[in-house]
Amino acid sequence: MEEIKLVADTMDIRIDSWVSEKLPEYSRTYVKKLIDNESVMVNGKKVKSNYKLKSNDEVTILVPDxxxxxxxxxxxxxxxxxxxxxxxxxxxxxxxxxxxxxxxxxxxxxxxxxxxxxxxxxxxxxxxxxxxxxxxxxxxxxxxxxxxxxxxxxxxxxxxxxHDIKRVYYAVVDGVIREESGKIDAPIGRHPVDRKKMAVNTKNGRHAVTYFKVLERFQDATLIEVRLETGRTHQIRVHMSYIGFPVMGDEVYGRRNKSIDTDGQVLHAKILEFVHPVSCENMRFEVDLPEYFKEVLKLKEFSQN
Structure with missing residues (x-):
C-alpha cells in the first residue's frame, strides 16, 4: 500500500478532478474508485467525488499494491x-x-x-x-x-x-454493394435474445458510426475499406450484417452458405494513425494484407473471369 500526501494548492475544484490532475499515471475511473472505496481522505475524513477543495486541505491517498x-x-x-x-x-x-x-x-x-x-x-x-x-x-x-x-x-x-485514433480496415463482404461509399449510423448493444452476440439495438445500444468505401466488386462479393468513428464490440461485423452485406466468413453475423472456407471473417486492420501519447509526434502505420486475405481475393478474381 502506497500512501501519498498532498496539500491543496487551489480551491473550489472537485477532489476527483484535482487528484486525477496530480496523479496523471492513474485513470479518472481508478481515482473515482479510490474515492468510492474511502481510500482518499481530506483532513483525515472520507469525502465524496464531488467534494470541493479548500485552500491548504491535506489530502491523503492510499493506493493499493x-x-x-x-x-x-x-x-x-x-x-x-x-x-x-x-x-x-x-x-x-x-x-x-x-x-x-x-x-x-x-x-x-x-x-x-x-x-x-x-x-x-x-x-x-x-x-x-x-x-x-x-x-x-x-x-x-x-x-x-x-x-x-x-x-x-x-x-x-x-x-x-x-475518436482521435484513426483505424482503417479492409474487408471482403458477401453481396455486391452498388453505392460507392456509405455511412452506417446505428446504435450497438447486446442482442436482446442471444446475450453472447451484439446487435443494432435502438433501445439500449450505444452510439456507433461506421464509414465504408467500395474498392473492388466481384460476382458475389465486395472488397471495401472501412473507417471506424466509434469502437463498439464487433462494430464492423454487426453494421455490415445490419445493412445486408455481412463480412465474408463471419460465423456469428454472416451467411451460412459459404462459397469459400475462410476460417473466420475476412477482416484486416490495415492502417493505424494517432498522435504519440508522450512525444506528440504524428504516427502512421500500415501493413500489407495477410496471405489468407490475398488468397480470398485471388479466388474471387478467378471466379469472376
Whole structure:
C-alpha cells in the first residue's frame, strides 16, 4: 500500500478532478474508485467525488499494491511493427486471441506480452498487465497499439474516447454493394435474445458510426475499406450484417452458405494513425494484407473471369 500526501494548492475544484490532475499515471475511473472505496481522505475524513477543495486541505491517498495478473508468460512470436519506451504497435495474426478468457488461457497476445515486456508493464487501474488499449477479434488480423506505461495507457484511452485514433480496415463482404461509399449510423448493444452476440439495438445500444468505401466488386462479393468513428464490440461485423452485406466468413453475423472456407471473417486492420501519447509526434502505420486475405481475393478474381 502506497500512501501519498498532498496539500491543496487551489480551491473550489472537485477532489476527483484535482487528484486525477496530480496523479496523471492513474485513470479518472481508478481515482473515482479510490474515492468510492474511502481510500482518499481530506483532513483525515472520507469525502465524496464531488467534494470541493479548500485552500491548504491535506489530502491523503492510499493506493493499493497492484494485483499481479494471473496469466502465464509465454514466448510467442509477435510481429512488432514499432516499439519505443512508451508503446508497441503489433500486427496481430488471424486466429490469435488478445485477452485470456474461458477456453483461451494460453497462446494469447497478453501471454506473449507478459513474456516480452517482463517488468515493464502498465499497472493502470491496479492490475499489472500489458496495456491493451483496444482489441480486435480473434479472427480479425491487423494493427493494434499497446501501452507500456500508465501515462501512455491513459492518454491513448482518452484519444480513443474522443475518436482521435484513426483505424482503417479492409474487408471482403458477401453481396455486391452498388453505392460507392456509405455511412452506417446505428446504435450497438447486446442482442436482446442471444446475450453472447451484439446487435443494432435502438433501445439500449450505444452510439456507433461506421464509414465504408467500395474498392473492388466481384460476382458475389465486395472488397471495401472501412473507417471506424466509434469502437463498439464487433462494430464492423454487426453494421455490415445490419445493412445486408455481412463480412465474408463471419460465423456469428454472416451467411451460412459459404462459397469459400475462410476460417473466420475476412477482416484486416490495415492502417493505424494517432498522435504519440508522450512525444506528440504524428504516427502512421500500415501493413500489407495477410496471405489468407490475398488468397480470398485471388479466388474471387478467378471466379469472376
Amino acid at each position: 497492484p494485483v499481479k495478473l494471473d496469466v502465464e508468460a509465454e514466448k510467442i512470436d509477435m510481429d512488432i511493427v514499432y516499439e519505443d519506451k512508451d508503446i508497441l504497435v503489433i500486427n496481430k495474426p488471424k486466429g490469435m486471441v488478445v485477452h485470456p478468457a474461458v477456453g483461451n488461457y494460453t497462446g494469447t497476445l497478453v501471454n506473449g506480452l507478459m513474456d516480452y515486456c517482463g517488468d515493464d508493464l502498465s499497472d493502470i487501474n491496479g492490475v499489472i498487465r500489458p496495456g491493451i488499449v483496444h482489441r480486435i477479434d480473434k479472427d480479425t488480423s491487423g494493427l493494434l497499439v499497446v501501452a507500456k506505461n500508465n501515462i501512455s495507457h491513459e492518454r491513448l484511452t482518452e484519444m480513443l474516447k474522443s
